């Protein structure tokens with residue numbers, strides 16, 4: 001709206017510190033001249049006939065932190081401000097349009113599906129934001145699970161099993177293994193050009209060289225990338241990697257393992273985990289209770 005020439009006022013019930021939006025997007029909006037009105041919540045739309053003329057805002061103050069850890073906005077009694085406006089756009093989140101999908105409704109306006117994507121209706125699968133707002137990676141995973149489940153159903157084979165993984169964290173990554181390399185930034189149009197022509201792409205995509213460099217920065221967190229460190233440090237030949245092709249799975253000779261943990265310590269990506277036989281718990285888990293998922 002701002003780039004189309006409108007004067008835009010964004011109303012938010014907390015302050016800039018609590019805004020969940022990505023910082024760079026807030027900064028871009030500020031640079032382009034969007035005005036923010038903090039500590040205000042919509043109370044009433046003001047109209048003249050069918051026309052919107054403004055919005056009455058309840059002024060707020062910050063109270064104690066809520067479940068999200070952010071300070072809870074509380075209304076200031078009898079304290080309102082009226083903002084003049086020709087249009088009011090609600091931008092507070094998304095919900096699926098369930099028209100035609102009523103039979104899949106969880107009862108709360110979202111589709112319900114199990115871990116394979118199967119819905120209450122036989123033969124209908126779902127994934128992605130229609131189950132609950134999430135990320136691109138989650139949607140892709142759910143799509144793959146659904147595709148595998150459909151394939152299994154048609155072939156009459158067992159359903160895919162949801163993989164449970166121990167997530168690599170800052171304690172399980174061996175940083176010295178990786179060369180430091182800074183992130184490739186995308187080029188963005190200067191402010192004046194951004195505002196001048198709505199059809200121009202504001203943030204460019206990375207070029208081919210930068211994309212390859214970005215991929216090379218991947219630390220393969222939690223997934224083996226065949227660095228061979230474990231094989232190098234294992235004195236007991238538990239890791240029979242020699243002669244094996246890159247990417248092949250390896251059968252470990254665990255009966256020869258003396259539990260020295262060198263493979264775990266030298267594994268750069270946190271792929272190797274060891275369990276304390278006395279407690280049955282992951283050895284590194286004690287460093288961070290949020291480790292196990």
Ligand SMILES: Cc1cc2nc3c(=O)[nH]c(=O)nc-3n(C[C@H](O)[C@H](O)[C@H](O)COP(=O)(O)OP(=O)(O)OC[C@H]3O[C@@H](n4cnc5c(N)ncnc54)[C@H](O)[C@@H]3O)c2cc1C
Pocket residue numbers: 127128129130133134135136137139
């Ligand atoms: C502003 C914004 C920023 C985001 N930033 C990120 C980010 O940085 N990283 C990240 O991982 N995720 C981000 N997300 C979330 C991410 O975009 C979604 O989680 C993801 O796109 C969901 O994928 P999906 O396939 O479920 O749905 P969508 O990508 O929404 O695709 C659904 C498709 O179905 C079409 N459709 C809808 N109804 C019908 C119909 N009746 N018939 C036919 N077609 C229909 C729609 O047109 C659309 O093309 C962002 C989301 C928003 C809104």
